[in-house]
Amino acid sequence: MCSGGFAKCLGISLMPLSIVCVLCNILLFFPGGKPEDSEHITDQVWYFGGILGSGVLMIFPALVFLGLKNNDCCGCCGNESCGRRFAMLSSILFAGVGVLGAGYSVIVSAVAINHGPKCLFEEGNTTDWGYPFSNGNYLGNSSLWEACQEPKGVVNWHLSLFSVLLVMGLIQVALCAVQVINGLLGALCGDCCGCCKMNLH
Numbered sequence: 001m002c003s004g005g006f007a008k009c010l011g012i013s014l015m016p017l018s019i020v021c022v023l024c025n026i027l028l029f030f031p032g033g034k035p036e037d038s039e040h041i042t043d044q045v046w047y048f049g050g051i052l053g054s055g056v057l058m059i060f061p062a063l064v065f066l067g068l069k070n071n072d073c074c075g076c077c078g079n080e081s082c083g084r085r086f087a088m089l090s091s092i093l094f095a096g097v098g099v100l101g102a103g104y105s106v107i108v109s110a111v112a113i114n115h116g117p118k119c120l121f122e123e124g125n126t127t128d129w130g131y132p133f134s135n136g137n138y139l140g141n142s143s144l145w146e147a148c149q150e151p152k153g154v155v156n157w158h159l160s161l162f163s164v165l166l167v168m169g170l171i172q173v174a175l176c177a178v179q180v181i182n183g184l185l186g187a188l189c190g191d192c193c194g195c196c197k198m199n200l201h
Helices: 003-027 043-047 049-067 084-115 142-147 154-189 193-200
Strands: 119-123 126-130
Touching: 003 049, 003 084, 003 154, 043 084, 049 084, 049 154, 084 154, 119 142
Parallel strands: none
Antiparallel strands: 119 126
């Protein structure tokens, strides 16, 4: 497969992943599936890991990868100014942007999962909003989840959505890393060496 065609496949894969990440981040603004005051929302949600990191910043690499297939590789034969190799090199830069964006989302998600959700819990003789869990101690012990009195089901909600963001971010990092290699090969070897040779005969 031509490196431009492969890049297009990567771009097509990144688009739905970005949409899923944006939706997950938006849903996290409704802990337990219900509207809450802004001060009752987990801090890491406001870092917009899914919206900015795996969402907006990932749209640019995806669009660039999709555009690499627009110029037919065989149509560039003998045309040194077609810019195919430069396009493949520029895709490496955008892939790097994608890695940074998705990496940011992964870090935010990992911290949020370890830290746990913000909720109403009892501390001593009073109840207050805060973080009843620390250092991921609730992950292996679901009986601790009952400490969160409000919003109902917030631990499941928090853990599920941030886990999706974490997994999607890791996949995005992997896809962008693959495009870095693909872009280097395309820039060094040409987009489709065999195809040009066949058309010259």
